[in-house]
Amino acid sequence: MATPLRHSFSGTKALTFVVAVLAVMVKGQSSGPGQIRVNFAKGTEVVEAVLGVLRDSCLYSDDAKFLRNLAFVESRDGEDQDTYRPGYTGGIWQVDRTQFERTKFESPRLSAEYSLLLSKLGIDWFGVTWADLVKPLYSGIAAALHLILEGAPGTVASDVTSQAIFWVSRLRVGRSGQEFLISMQDLQTDCQRSNQLDLIYVVDTDSSMGSPHWTLVKAHIKNQLVKLHGQSGLGPQGDRVALVTYSAAATLDFQLGLTTDLTSYLAQVDQSPRAPGPGTNTAAGLAMVRLQMLADTRPTAHTVVILITDSPADDRLGAITEAVLLRNMGVTIHTIGVGPNAQRAELEQIASTPSCSHVHTVASYMDLDSAQLHLEQFSCQQGTAGLPGPQMLKLGETTHGCSKDFIGQLPTDGLGYAVTIAVTDGSADILASYSTTQPTSTQNDMQHTLVPAQPAVIQSRDPRPLTIAVKTVGGATGLRTCAGNVTVSVDLLNARIQECNGKFMDLLLLWDHALVPGNSALTLMGNLSAQLVGKFALSQDKHRVGVAIFDQSAHNVMWLRDTQSFPKFLTTLNQAQLPGTSLASDLGAALKWSRQIGLSLQHGARTTSGKTVVIFTTGTPTSRTDMLQEASLLRAE
Incomplete structure (x- = not known):
């Protein structure tokens, strides 16, 4: 019997919430994140992969495509023979030494970006040297940081003439803007997609929206329709669009597939009435998409929902729940908040991650088109890997023919799957990624060539969505690499803790004192904690453990940085004291404390470890909404 190759994921910032004993560790060896961290790598696919990482980490949103254009102008995506010349290590973006040094010496202006680099990519920028910029990712990061110091992206316009002026005035003083413009003539920047979109607008039409506002919303939708028509066409073989409006209840204005050309789509939008009402039932609008529209979406198309609202949802938890259900079914959600009453925290809970590319806020309905570039760019990215959007993987076995590629995504419920x-x-190529729904050979967390003699097993307990692509159609030739079938079998992992490959865990235990007051509860939680932690080898160089007691706030018992040994851990538990009597249990406050303090670098958390929070409780938190919000923020980090 063939021995399967095993890969197990946790990621350096993976965070798992457990109430039973459940943990995340790395087993097996993956091939790494592709070519973007390889010295002297080059090419368009490498550049696009770097830009994807910068966007998905929220470090730099290249909406004007200037950073993308800059790579081509400076080195033709690294293909210019002088890119990696002796004595110069500026890389694909040709970042000069003085420009690179600014990104380190002007550190107060980049503190937020340093934090993102460390938390999202595991990169301590102060440990990076100019010589490291021969790695495309590092060159791209340096270029982005330097542009931020120069006022970008806000000061960079999307037209190439303005970009040429910015280039010669801020980056290449003394050069001619004509050089930039000539290079742009050789770069094809049009949107090209090999798959279609099923795009569903969900629009809040409650009493806060007047008739002039509705006119502006319809104008925005029509502008987007014109753009989609110019990119991939509208209709059965192109993109399809639908519209749902809601106030107290939801209304389906027009369904996917009922209109087949641009003229008809524009007429449908013009004829859509506004149905104002006293409520903002965002949950009903999203539920209509899930219950009445997903059955009409195409398996080869990527389903995208764009929610436009100017008010908080009447049932915030219901709206978030519906959004989670949609996202778990493979739907991508963008949110656009209009005006001062739109709640960004709520929009972030509803939208897909990362929030920097899926959550948009505008000052008024007149500014809706300022969010259009974000949506257009996202739409153009859907087909970069030549695959449709991922389908949600379910327990059991499915068989797929080798005639076309397959892409699936594991559920994000944190249960753990194999x-x-x-x-x-x-043969078939397997690509897996947490950071993109379109894994490529240059942007992935695991890459492997599958042959009949060796099946592959991928294990993950990470709550982030893991996308797995199986490619059986070879590159530009279009030839199949296998003549039979690909079988995909999904099973639950056993709830056991594993340690391998030198990857260790930062384990934070939260004891709920308020719901079970008294020393007997303290003893019970201490005993359970000892049973759990006893499975680990504790030290500063291996597993670390921290403990906190929470009621209306969190109280530290043991910092991660104080981890020494299991006997020392037991001594600390025996010396623990309850903070007092309380009748409330604020788990949201405890999770916020965990995010800001308990799992901070200052108190002993490490950038190279997995993160697990274990909650000991017997009751219901006082604020479920705040708890869900804080849990989501923790996972996002």
């Missing part, structure tokens, strides 16, 4: 993939009569 995916076994096998191929017959040929």
Whole structure:
């Protein structure tokens, strides 16, 4: 019997919430994040992968495409023979030494970016040297940081003439803007997609929206329709669009597939009435998409929802729940908040991650088109890997023919899954990624070539969505690499803790004192904690553990940085004291404390470890909404 190759994911910033004993560790060896961290790598696909990482980490949103254009102007995406010349290590973006040094010496202006680099990418920028910029990712980061110091992205316009002026005035003083413009003539920047979109607008039309506002919303939708028509066409073989409006209840204005050309779509939007009402039932609008519209979406298309609202939802928890259900079904959600009453925290809970590219806020309905570039760019990115959007993987076994590629995504419920993939009569390439729904050979967390003699097993307990692509159609040739089938089997992982490959955990225990007051509860939680932690080898160089007691606030018992040994841990538990009597249990406050203090670098958390929070409780938190929000923020970090 063939021995399967195993890969197990946790990621350096993976955070898992557990109430039973459940943990996340790395087992197996992946091939790394692709070519973007490889010295002297080059090419358009490498550049696009770097830009994707910068966007998904929220470090730099290249909406004007200047950073993308800059790579081509400076080095033709690294293909210019002088890119990696002796004595110069500025890389694809040709970042000069003085420009690079600014990104370190002007540190107070970049503190937020340093934090993102460390938390999202595991990069301590103060440990990076100019010589490291021969790695495309590091060159791209340096270029982005330097642009931020120069006022970008806000000061960079989207037209190439303005970009040429910015280039010669801020980056290449003394050069001619004509050089920039000539290079742009050789760079094809049009949107090109190999798959279609099923785009659903969900618009809040409650009593806060007047008739002039509705006119502006319809104008915005029509502008987007014109753009989609110019990119991929509208209709059965192109993009399809639908509209849902809601106030106290939801209304389906027009369904996917009922209109087949631009003229008809524009007429449908013009004829859509505004149905004002006293409520803002965002949950009903999203539920209509899930219950009445997803059945009409195409398996080869990527389903995208764009929510436009100017008010907080009447049932915030219901709206978030519906959004989670949609996202778990493979739907991408953008949110656009209009005006001062739109609640960004709520929009972030509803939208797909990362929030920097999926959550948009505008001052008024007149400014809706300022969010259009974000949506257009996202739409153009859907087909970069030549695959449709991922379908949600379910327990059990499915079989897929080798005639086309397959892409799936594991549920984000944190239960832990094992995916076994096998191929017959040929080979297949497996690409997996947490950071993108379109893994490529240059942007992935694991890459492997599958053959019949060796099935692959991918294990993950990470709450982030893991996208797995199985490619059986070879590159530009379009030839199949296998003649049989690919089987994908999904099973639950056993709830056991594993330690391998030198990857260790930062484990934070939260004891709920308020719901079970008294020393007997303290003893019970101490005993359970000892049973759990006893499974680990504790030290500063291995697993670390921290403990806090919470009621209306969190109270530290043991910092992660104080981890020494298991006997020392037991001594600390025996010396623990309850903070007092309380009748309230604020788990949201405890999770916020965990995010800001308990799991901070200052108190002993490490950038290279997995993160697990174990909650000991027997009751219901006082504020479920705040708890869910804080849990989501923790996972996002």
